[in-house]
Amino acid sequence: MAQEIAEKVGCVSADRYAEIVAELRKLVETTTRAQFTIGDYALEIEPMREVGGQEHSDEMFSVKKSLARVAEDVGLTYSQVRRARWTSSRWPKDRRQSGVSFTVHEVLAGIADERERFEAILNPPQPRGRWTADDAKRRVGRQVDVPVTPQEKVSAIHTLAQDEEVAVVVTGDLLRRPGVVAQVKPEDKVRVVEELTRDDEVAAAVVPRFLHRPAVVARVAPAEKVR
Template sequence: MGDAEFSVRRSLTELAEDIGLKFSTVRNARWAVSRWPEEHRQSGVSFTVHRILGGIEDEEERFTAIRTPPAGKSRWTPDDASRRMGRQVETPVSPQEKISAIHSLAQDDEVAAQVTGDLLRRPKVATKFPAEEKARVVEEFTRDESIAAQAATNLLRRPDVAFKAMSDDGARQQVNHAQVERGRQARAEFEQTHELAPVVKHFERTAEFLDLITACHAFVAKAGRTVPGLCDRRLGAVERDLVHERIAKVRGVLTELRPEFPQVSDLLRGLALADA
């Protein structure tokens, strides 16, 4: 900072202290005065308008502008000057000016959140949102997993919403996967914590074994009724290959069962299916 600039700053500081104003206020006033030589100052036009229009860089344009009020008006107002400079106005009139004012007042996140909540409670406001914008807002509001889960639960309780959601293959697969995983977790928790878990597990193993025995009996009985009817029939090559393929699969199952369930293997061994 040069000596001259330092001297000016000190003088402005002393003046501000003497008249009880901020240094920035005095400095801005000095700048505004410097932008308007006395012969170009307009009587009847406020100092505020002179200060705002002082932002026009080109001198000729600046001096012409202050002598030419907006169309339909006899003189400049601070808001008209702000519009001329593309600044925010004190009293917004157009929709865009009102939007700019709201943005300016809602820069604080808490204020913005409160304003958004209040506006969305107005049905006419909510209905004017485009569908894509509504979806984006919902996505933003549900980034928290707990909130997303609660919102999804509430929405899926609505039959029409659930129906439309399940028409999406990805959503349906995720729901099915979640159901399976939820069942697995519930079963694991039951087995680890419930006192009756060992008894239930024993019953289930018995039931599964009986299901296997029943399946074996059904297979033997069905095959026993079907095979005799094929004895006098000559199978074609395709049919014979298909029968051989199925017999190989049956033998594979027997091979897997034999070490664990010899009694089941013995039961099925009684069925003799000769190669056709």
């Protein structure tokens, strides 16, 4: 039974999964060509007007108007056409790599130096030997969709915790995990206590508990006790 489960990916067998992946790769290749074609036509209509890697802000209104019209006429969004145009501008036709998705081309297009960009796409990460979208994001320093390393997971948590409601819930959950709290540096624990006790009601509830702990009181400097 365990062997049978191991040979399945989701609800399909490993062999069927391989067939699906092969078909999807063909579709991705077709989609990539189509997206580059959209970008090339958008470039023909509105060539890039770049200075230092950025388009003139005073010309962007007319560019947006043209691209928005194209998007409306073919049933795409303005952002789709704009991104396709920019990506095409970063990859001349002779530098586009067969077997590498448009998404990867788009992410790696963020490499500012042209020579570095063209070399990067020719050197996919090993041992996989091919680019994934997350590998491309790692290459340009963007946050990945599926974090693997501890640092990537920390970055993902920080991003989610920018929402204060999420931060409140996460912080409360973490503070209830002794194994986590035990690994926090003493100076960081002090900062946490200081922040939490800025609220007078919290301080009033916490301080009496400290004063009932002889080991804590004994370590407080005499001058601090007087104050």
